[in-house]
Amino acid sequence: MDQFRQMQAFVAVVQAGSFVQAAQRLDTSKAVVSRLVLELEAALNTRLLNRTTRRLSLTDAGSDYLERCRQILEDVDDANAAVSEGAGAVTGRLKINAPLTFGNLHLAPLWGEFLKLHPRVELDIVLTDRVVDLVDEGFDMAVRIALLASSTLVSRTLAHDQVLLCASPAYLRQASPITTLEDIAQHSVMAYSWWSGGDVWTLTDAQGKAHRVTTHPRLRANSGDTCRAAALADQGLIYQPGFLVGEDVRAGRLVRVLPALQGPTLGIHAMYPTRKHLPGKVRAMVDFLAHAFQTPAWT
Template sequence: MDKLLAMDVFCRVVESGSFVKASERLGMSTTAVSRHVAELEGHLDTRLLQRTTRTLRLTESGTRFYERCQLILSEVADAEMELDQQRQNPSGLLRISVSIPFGARHFAPLLPRFCERYPGIEIEVVASDRKLSLVDEGIDMALRISREFDGSLIARPLAKIHTLICAAPDYLSRQGTPVTPDELAGHVCLVYNGVPEPYVWSFECPQGELRQVRVQGGFQADNGDFLLAAAEGGMGITRQPSFMVAEAIAGGRLLPLLADYRMPALQLAAVYPSRRFVPAKVRAMVSFLQEEWGGPVAPWDAWWQK
């Protein structure tokens, strides 16, 4: 038995003064109305209505129960209205996990526009290059870059992330410029160790085959900004997402290498715990980011894809 429905039907019968009029107001048959009231009385083991062929009146227990039903149904209606307003105007604290390099460059600049659109949402950024547990850390959603995502999370694709091989002009003048991926084995490479097999770099060759090269180097870090600074200082060749090296290449501090070879693209996605009902504040942020980054070419790639 649907208790709320039965209570609503019972109240409509009392207010209408008859089963027939209640059925017209509710858009259901008189038989269905009578059945809901009978099931409610059976569940409560109490007579709520005294019925005759001409009259319908509340019992003493029915009167008290009717008053309670009115309060309960009113509270339910208010709660539904509040949730509906929240769906239309999302609000509350939204905790977002994002890596420091990407977050500072491309997520933070969007926040003023988002907050202007959704003034009821408060933002707390959890900036970390570690992959945090969303549930354990109380995080609503995260922006993650990967080829595969945790199956226990919902992942909404936002944009492709392309990777470039770069080095400073000073390093290339001293050590020479590699022309093929195999030549990287003879160079000093700056390695990001926050991924499995950090010293194995994969390339898509012009002919379409996948080529893996084992590199070597004397510097590694779990943060892209350290590697970027080392590369700009002439310490070696770095493998970096295009969103990291755009300014350095535009300013001539780094030169892109191996233009005929591409590294397999990664996926930027908004991830959040798997649940049936996604909070309105999370849906608002995901939709906003899809608008900002979901075009044919991501904003951070437009400069080099031209």
């Protein structure tokens, strides 16, 4: 780093024709510029400049060294410019992790539009409900649906969704009545393996009081789609987000159970390792998704 500054000072002195003007260009003092050039000559064990009271001139060694210094400094400037431009450019490979069901239902229809907007981007989409390590596994960003705990990652909320307790009309007709949350403990349940609460389902009443019940799953799956399919086949209750079952509820294929109680609200978040020097491709995708989910399709 010191030699780089010394080279900068040397080139500035030659270009400006004096130590005073070189100091002005570098926004420093004449003494600092003079010291840097002297240190460079000492390190090289070679005189680079002939100094008189009236003028400066290059030695033969100084003339040869000047051209090499100029090339090095230009290369550094070019490299810095390329990185700075690249950081803001929407280009390159963008590796994204997203939940399986949400990715297929609500993200897959968006990828084509994003690619049309940004033809220099290549998308690498990995769908899994497992929480990946973005840094260790080489992801640029992730879309996660959760009640977020503290994290070293940066997040931006894209939308919200509510977990719904529901079952098919046919199941509810033949099953024992459900009048309280505790009744669910006696019912057939289709459980999502990755649910953070495990077998405990929580709903909140109008006064904001949380009520919990420990369920006894008849079916357990790491896929919300599997739970939904079993519920549609009249096999029991499910506890799933609106983005998956909202359309079924609106169409009457599934019915809300204990509708006076509300399931937890989940955040749909874009997450990335750091806000500092955020690549343009990541920023473009986060902004694109935030705009796309201003009015979520599942609400």
